[in-house]
Structure formats: structure tokens, C-alpha cells
Amino acid sequence: MSDDAEPDRPGNRFDAELYALAQVVSECEPAELKRLIERIRHQGRAVTVIRLLGTFALRNSIDRLIDAAREHHLSYRDAINVLATAAICRSVREAAELVRKLDLTDPGEADAPGSQLTKDIIRDIARQRPIPDIADIVRLLRGSDHPKLVDELVHSFAHPKSGRRNIDKALLYITLVAEQKDDCTSAAGILLRETLDAIVGEGARHAPDLSAEQPDDLVGALHELSPSDPVLERWIDGELEKKATRADTIVLVAALLGVSPNSSEHLLDHVCRKWSEDNLVRLCAEIQAEHPQRFDAVRRRVASGQTRGRLRNIITWWQGSGVLARTTPALLADIVAGRGRAAPGPLSMGEVDDLVEGHADADYNRLLWIAAAEHVAGRTGRETADLLAKVTGRQDWWKAAQTVAERLAAQVFAEEPGATGVLVDYLNALPRGSSAVKLALRELADPAQAHRPDRSWAVVVAEVADLLCASRPRVSEELLERYLENELVVTAEDVAVVVRRLQGGALGDQKLADLLRMTVGRWYDVGGREDAIRRLEAPAHV
Structure with a gap:
């Protein structure tokens, strides 16, 4: 034992009597210790007793400490003081030995430590020892075949009231996962599941705190601490593969995306790339139902950067969802926007044809052509006119033509680069006498109040009219x-x-x-x- 564990020698803060008492405590039997501390305590020297119990905890064998606690030589509070000091301040091996031997004296049930004393000491270890120490204690207890003690230690560490921050839990999880050779991955899984459940439960009771301190963000911490090895995503994928935990895992991921919007983008990217289309749609349904404030952002990400085959399947599953079916037009609008593609810009007519090809569902095809026609940003006027011609059904066509007119006029009024030319190109490409022409002219000549231009309205009308004079004078x-x-x-x-x-x-x-x-x-x-x-x-x- 190091000199740091001894009370100060004479001439410092403690007198010669205290130093002598410390030497006695270092060698005395538990019964003698009990008599000694009772005598000193009744003299009104409570601080001296605390110091002596600490010395006893650091200088005696683990067996003697347990004997003092178990054989009623010490009161319960003094026993806790002694054992907790040893468990926190002595070496990792001694702390693990203390827990094992303490449990052997009162093993309890097969799946839980026996006495409250054992649980209290485990709780002190979980709350106060450094992360590497706790990982080593888990490894030692696993190696000596004490799974119930490991579970209790992990439960205590993961508990929301343990005093441990989520960054501590992220550090311990990463450390345990690295110990695969010692079979610590199951303990890591328990830790992560209980931590995530606590985060989700807290998020369900409170609105997401976007100003939360960074260390409390588990999702962000795991990504920052292990950027090249997606430990959280790998664990989630493993849980998703198990039929028994699949539904709960989808609910869990939805909650993480809901309560950690600022740090969960990498998690969202992962599930959009790796999850099957049916599970991805189930995730969106859960977000729509429980975290609607995040639904639009998640839906847009799901619709971007997918292959044609995945998009077809996503749309099919989406339409079949009782929760999501009514949001299908919004999904299709996101899809035709073409975000996240190597080629910039919205889907072309040929690409929309690819999505429609071989799909027997008439409603699917109808909605997809409407969405493609109504997306005017990034298109030429002729492309928009050609897509509008693909919309069938009088009511659908009229609605799409009105939407196109409003959006093209809004682009012109907002002075977007090239917007006037696109509008003129659109009008030139429409068949003569088309009702779409009249709708577009009405939006320019008499737009709704909300669409009135900030710039001079007269300048807009005059510019468009001048450009149309040569090609479409009427x-x-x-x-x-x-x-x-x-x-x-x-x-x-x-x-x-x-x-x-x-x-x-x-x-x-x-x-x-x-x-x-x-x-x-x-x-x-x-x-x-x-x-x-x-x-x-x-x-x-x-």
C-alpha cells in the first residue's frame, strides 16, 4: 500500500495519538476495531473514526473486510463505508475480488446478487470508478463466471440516476465492445439498450432539448468517439435482424431521430442506405405517429439517393401503410426532386418512366406523373409542358396545371435567374388554346395576394409580354x-x-x-x- 493511504505523521495535521491508532487499525481484528471505533466515537471524535475506517479499508485483506461487514462486527453504515472505500480506492482486481467474495457469502437468487450490501457496493463502483476500471471489472467478473454481478454492475451504471453522463456510457460501451475476446459484448449490449431506453423514455416525457449540452448526446458521442467504426449502427442492425426485437428497435430508432435531431443525421443516412424498404417505411410510420416534427426531414432523406428498384418498393410499401398513405404525394414530390443523386436536378421524363415501367398500380403511376409535372424547379419550360401532358384525368390535369402556373409565376416574381425565360418557354411549348396557357396568364396578370411580386409587378408583365410578342403574339x-x-x-x-x-x-x-x-x-x-x-x-x- 502506498504512503498516500497513511494518515499524516506527527507534526502535520494529525497528532501522534492518531498516527498510533492508525497503526493499530492496520493490524487489528474486526471485533477489536468495533470496540475501538465505538470508544472514539463516544468521545465526540467522529472525523477520527472516518479516517480510521478508511485506513482499515485500505490496509487489510479483502477477507478481513468482508468478515468485519458480515459478522456484524461493524454497523451497516460503517460496513458500507469500509467496503465502498475498498471498492473505489483499491486496485481493479481487488475490487472485483471484493464483489465476488461478498456475493459468495450471500449468493441470493441465480439471476441477482444476494444482499443489499452487495448491491450497494456494486452501485458505488458503477458511480465512482473510472471507465477503464469498470470495463476491467466487467471482464474479470465475466472471466470468473459471475454474470449476475456483471448485469447488476451494468444496470447500476446505465441507470438514469447513476450520476453518469451519456458520454460516460458511450465510452464504456466502446471499451466493452473492444473486449470481444473476453465475451463482454453482451454486457455492452445491455448497457446500450438500457441507456437508449432511458433516453427514449425521457424524450417521450419532454420535448427535445435542442440546447442540451453536448456530452449528454449519446448518439453524437458514439459517432464522434468512433467515427470509423459505426458501433451504434452495427448494434441497431443486429437488433433489427432478430424477430423478437425488430419492432422495438424500429420504435427506438424513430425516437432517437426524434429526440436527437442535430446529431442523428449519420444514423438517418445509415438506415436509409442499409435498411430494407419495408422496415424503412415502418420507421417513417413510427416517426409520423410519434415524432411528427421530424417527419418531413426524414421523408425527404428516405426519398433521396435511392436506386430505382428501392424507390419502387418504398412507394409500394408507403401506399400500403395506413399511417403514411395520405402522405404519398409528398413522398413522390421528394422523389422527383432528385436530391442526393450524382446528376444534379430533378428526375427527367425518362427517369420517371423507369419508375412507372412495369408497375401495375394505376394510382401509383397517376400520382407519380402529377408529382413530376408539378416539380418545376430545375426544369426547362418545355420539360414542364411535356410532363404536364402525361397527367391524365381532367381533375388531376387541371390541378397540376394550376400548381405549375403558380410555381412558375412565383419563380419569376422572386427574380430567380432565368425564371422569365423558363415561363416563356413553357407558354411557347403548350398547345395553342390550352387551358394551361390561360391559367399561367391569370397567375401573372392577377396572382393571389400571397403571390404578388416584391419587385414592380408592371415590369414583370411587360417583360413577359415583350418576350412572347414574336412567338405567341396573341x-x-x-x-x-x-x-x-x-x-x-x-x-x-x-x-x-x-x-x-x-x-x-x-x-x-x-x-x-x-x-x-x-x-x-x-x-x-x-x-x-x-x-x-x-x-x-x-x-x-x-
């Missing part, structure tokens, strides 16, 4: 007519903006003048009409 005129007759929102200055842009252009000044007479010239608001005329008669418009 469409250009119809757009201008719809816009200029809307006297409730169009101002005299707006009229002047349109005229400045179109005057001397492909539309022709005479046609422009005719349009002004048929629209602005018929405004009911006389003051507004006269104001527009004055602005047009100003030198800039002459």
Missing part, C-alpha cells in the same frame, strides 16, 4: 389585356411602365394603343384613367 396581347383591365390594383404609373417597355417593340405601337383604349380607356375610375392619360401624354411617351 398570348402576349391576352396577358396585357388581363393585366391592364385590372384597375383595382394597376396604377397610372404601372401603365406608364408597361408602355415604356413595349413602345417601339415587336408588339407594334398601334396594337399597344388599341390595347390601352380597350383596357385603361374603360376604367370606371375617371381620376385614375385621366392620371394614366396624363402620364402617357408626357414627353417621355410621345
